[in-house]
């Protein structure tokens with residue numbers, strides 16, 4: 001099952017969130033540099049409005065750290081955090097996404113970004129990290145797949161690492177009349193293969209006893225659109 005969902009996501013996630021809508025990364029890659037930069041600056045305005053509180057908080061949390069982000073999408077979160085981080089590694093599941101991230105970070109002069117193509121949910125990373133971000137990512141595979149994926153990532157996170165996860169809250173799933181997780185994606189991401197809700201209990205099960213939950217924050221539309229879980233890995 002794990003392979004199926006990873007493969008399905010590879011096929012589906014060319015349409016990446018650009019804030020108010022979704023863009024095919026292959027289409028963006030066809031733009032000339034000047035037009036891509038112009039369009040991207042407009043997407044940035046939306047992200048900065050939507051995620052401004054995260055940018056403020058996590059730029060401080062990730063300061064001077066080696067950050068690993070999985071599923072960075074169109075990359076603006078990473079470009080924001082790279083300004084204060086020591087290094088910033090984008091790990092994505094499709095080559096074209098990484099090609100896009102290489103291009104956009106170069107266009108905006110981000111010099112401490114690294115890139116990693118994940119070949120599977122048990123991908124071997126080349127380094128260790130002391131911060132981790134999965135922003136709208138691990139809820140797109142079934143819990144048991146996400147668990148295998150995070151157990152593997154955990155091997156590369158040093159004691160004291162900060163780990164931030166944006167998930168869909170249970171309240172949003174309830175407000176959508178509790179659809180199956182195959183259906184829930186229709187309410188959240190334009191019909192992606194899988195979207196699953198998380199609450200604190202499930203989230204703690206995902207990361208395991210090696211992590212302390214520092215903070216849970218519901219936010220977004222109606223205060224139930226997203227939930228951020230912030231953890232520290234025990235020393």
Ligand SMILES: C[S@@+](CC[C@H](N)C(=O)[O-])C[C@H]1O[C@@H](n2cnc3c(N)ncnc32)[C@H](O)[C@@H]1O
Pocket residue numbers: 006009013016017070071072073074091092093094097118134135136137140141149189
């Ligand atoms: C909803 S988008 C989120 C993009 C970005 N983080 C954001 O907040 O705008 C989901 C991202 O996760 C990636 N993805 C999907 N399944 C994944 C998995 N199992 N492991 C790592 N990345 C995954 C997709 O390629 C896509 O970039």
